[in-house]
Amino acid sequence: MDHSQAAKVWQDLEAHRQSLGQTTTRDLFAADPDRFARFSFRLDDVLVDLSKNCVSADTLALLLSLARAHNLEMRRDEMLRGDPINTTEGRAVLHTALRAPADADIRVDGKNVVPDVHEELARCYAFADKIRSGVLRGATGDRITDVVNIGIGGSDLGPAMGARALSPYADGPRAHFVSNVDGADMADTLARLDPSRTLFLVSSKTFTTIETMTNAQSARAWIAGSLGETAVGDHFAAISTNIVAVEAFGISKDRMFRFWDWVGGRYSMWSAIGLGLMIAIGPENFAAFLAGGHEMDRHFATTPLEKNIPVLMGLVGIWHRNFLGYAAHAVLPYDQRLGRFPAYLQQLDMESNGKRVHLDGTPVTSDTGPLVWGEPGTNGQHAFYQLIHQGTNVIPADFLIAAEAHEANMGDHHAILVANCLAQTEALMHGRSLDEARAVLAAQDMPEKKVELLAPHKVFPGNRPTTTIAYRKLDPRMLGRLVALYEHKVFTQGVIWGINSFDQWGVELGKELASRLLPVVKGSNVEGLDASTKGLVAHLRSLRV
Numbered sequence: 001m002d003h004s005q006a007a008k009v010w011q012d013l014e015a016h017r018q019s020l021g022q023t024t025t026r027d028l029f030a031a032d033p034d035r036f037a038r039f040s041f042r043l044d045d046v047l048v049d050l051s052k053n054c055v056s057a058d059t060l061a062l063l064l065s066l067a068r069a070h071n072l073e074m075r076r077d078e079m080l081r082g083d084p085i086n087t088t089e090g091r092a093v094l095h096t097a098l099r100a101p102a103d104a105d106i107r108v109d110g111k112n113v114v115p116d117v118h119e120e121l122a123r124c125y126a127f128a129d130k131i132r133s134g135v136l137r138g139a140t141g142d143r144i145t146d147v148v149n150i151g152i153g154g155s156d157l158g159p160a161m162g163a164r165a166l167s168p169y170a171d172g173p174r175a176h177f178v179s180n181v182d183g184a185d186m187a188d189t190l191a192r193l194d195p196s197r198t199l200f201l202v203s204s205k206t207f208t209t210i211e212t213m214t215n216a217q218s219a220r221a222w223i224a225g226s227l228g229e230t231a232v233g234d235h236f237a238a239i240s241t242n243i244v245a246v247e248a249f250g251i252s253k254d255r256m257f258r259f260w261d262w263v264g265g266r267y268s269m270w271s272a273i274g275l276g277l278m279i280a281i282g283p284e285n286f287a288a289f290l291a292g293g294h295e296m297d298r299h300f301a302t303t304p305l306e307k308n309i310p311v312l313m314g315l316v317g318i319w320h321r322n323f324l325g326y327a328a329h330a331v332l333p334y335d336q337r338l339g340r341f342p343a344y345l346q347q348l349d350m351e352s353n354g355k356r357v358h359l360d361g362t363p364v365t366s367d368t369g370p371l372v373w374g375e376p377g378t379n380g381q382h383a384f385y386q387l388i389h390q391g392t393n394v395i396p397a398d399f400l401i402a403a404e405a406h407e408a409n410m411g412d413h414h415a416i417l418v419a420n421c422l423a424q425t426e427a428l429m430h431g432r433s434l435d436e437a438r439a440v441l442a443a444q445d446m447p448e449k450k451v452e453l454l455a456p457h458k459v460f461p462g463n464r465p466t467t468t469i470a471y472r473k474l475d476p477r478m479l480g481r482l483v484a485l486y487e488h489k490v491f492t493q494g495v496i497w498g499i500n501s502f503d504q505w506g507v508e509l510g511k512e513l514a515s516r517l518l519p520v521v522k523g524s525n526v527e528g529l530d531a532s533t534k535g536l537v538a539h540l541r542s543l544r545v
């Protein structure tokens with residue numbers, strides 16, 4: 001990286017922000033009739049409209065210079081060719097290899113990993129087919145009708161989000177997901193299931209995560225308790241990088257699916273971790289999901305930065321976070337089946353870019369990843385949009401909308417959904433001035449005093465940034481493109497911030513303390529704890545029957 005060049009562009013961006021002064025997106029639209037065409041970008045049917053963000057051509061040009069000063073293209077190529085860019089863990093970062101075609105050549109330590117990827121994928125597909133067709137059955141000879149993925153974080157959110165997103169394509173056994181160590185999660189799921197027809201997939205990269213191992217042991221006891229110990233083998237499969245621990249759990253090699261340490265947990269839904277999704281939607285649909293991801297990879301790898309969608313989304317995010325000071329980012333899918341997408345992105349974005357030191361360990365000098373959150377529209381409109389429209393903080397938001405619904409013959413549902421999505425982005429950008437609010441009220445024949453009283457409450461500041469991602473339909477290929485789009489956006493921002501987007505040391509301390517506290521919660525000595533924790537333990541113990 002050219003530090004002095006990067007610092008100079010950063011200063012130029014700050015000066016540029018000053019020079020924009022009070023300019024609003026509304027002003028930018030008024031000044032440029034071609035703004036939509038200039039600031040919206042396409043990949044086949046996917047259109048990403050950045051025009052409702054307060055960026056000018058100069059803003060984008062400066063942001064692109066910033067990306068170049070940080071050697072974004074070089075860093076991207078390093079990732080894609082398998083260099084060990086996850087420096088704190090000494091690993092390559094190759095989730096893109098999981099969706100590469102069979103003839104690709106991507107090397108880790110000199111070895112092409114693509115044949116291994118395709119071999120494991122073929123094993124997963126064969127297993128999925130056998131479960132779906134009833135060739136593989138439970139111990140009693142019954143067909144498997146329900147598959148429960150036991151995993152957490154990246155070993156849960158991807159397949160869980162995907163299974164919900166692609167439910168119109170689900171023609172296999174029903175998919176369930178248990179993640180929380182709260183026994184309620186497992187108990188509520190088991191209550192709906194018949195052990196003789198249930199398959200458990202224990203998904204854990206490390207196969208040591210306490211939540212997953214506790215849930216897996218409970219599931220094992222449930223099967224052994226109702227069908228006998230010898231039935232366990234027929235009702236379990238495992239997905240992990242830790243072959244030794246899987247064998248120790250009692251899952252045979254032929255029901256064990258691998259992935260590799262160069263796949264981060266939050267980037268793993270493309271691997272065998274997607275097995276639950278694969279069994280639900282079938283190998284063909286899963287292959288379309290992978291192909292969609294690869295399509296976005298090609299776009300990211302080969303499109304000039306000026307038209308590179310994930311890069312531009314990442315850079316606009318940098319503008320918001322670092323130059324306009326916006327601390328949060330909302331993801332608002334107008335697609336009910338993307339209900340878990342914001343939660344999925346929370347891990348992808350916040351576990352990747354919630355960092356406070358540079359790659360070399362020195363403290364960061366600018367803010368890093370924002371708080372990411374969201375809910376599907378239109379429900380959010382009737383809950384928290386009030387704050388997005390009129391609250392004191394500006395929250396940039398992504399709106400996701402399909403042209404086509406899966407439901408034919410549902411009258412105006414989809415048209416109303418689309419109208420709401422577009423109306424919200426228009427309202428957020430346009431706003432309503434005090435004079436406009438007064439005029440609206442006056443047109444209702446309201447007494448002047450009341451108009452004056454009410455008008456300030458009806459003012460919408462506007463100039464609230466939104467990006468709209470519009471696509472034909474939420475099919476497997478589209479979901480693949482969408483997930484890969486956000487992965488590369490997160491990568492772009494990590495490069496600009498100079499952080500490691502692929503480790504997650506921030507989750508370790510809580511884990512360590514939880515294992516230290518477990519015996520205390522169960523009754524051992526509270527000495528050595530801080531006064532608050534000691535008091536809480538005592539209170540909880542006193543309430544326990």
Ligand SMILES: O=P(O)(O)OC[C@H]1O[C@](O)(CO)[C@@H](O)[C@@H]1O
Nearest residue numbers: 153154155204205206209265507
């Ligand atoms: O797949 P594993 O090893 O059980 O880990 C689950 C999750 O735990 C984390 O390590 C930390 O929350 C995530 O990065 C990961 O996705």
